[in-house]
């Protein structure tokens with residue numbers, strides 16, 4: 001699986017970072033998401049799906 005971020009949709013809400021700071025950060029300038037680990041494993045896989053679910057702008061998706 002691979003985390004895909006669509007920066008054109010990201011509104012910088014930061015819900016992904018709150019959900020899993022090991023996977024996501026925010027650009028210091030515009031607040032858009034920075035994916036720290038696009039292909040997580042173990043417990044972080046579930047966290048990645050949680051982040052996709054909580055993102056308010058559907059900016060995150062998972063490629064299988």
Ligand code: SF4
Nearest residue numbers: 010011013014016055
């Ligand atoms: S939760 Fe969604 S909109 Fe908010 S920073 Fe993360 S990817 Fe962007």
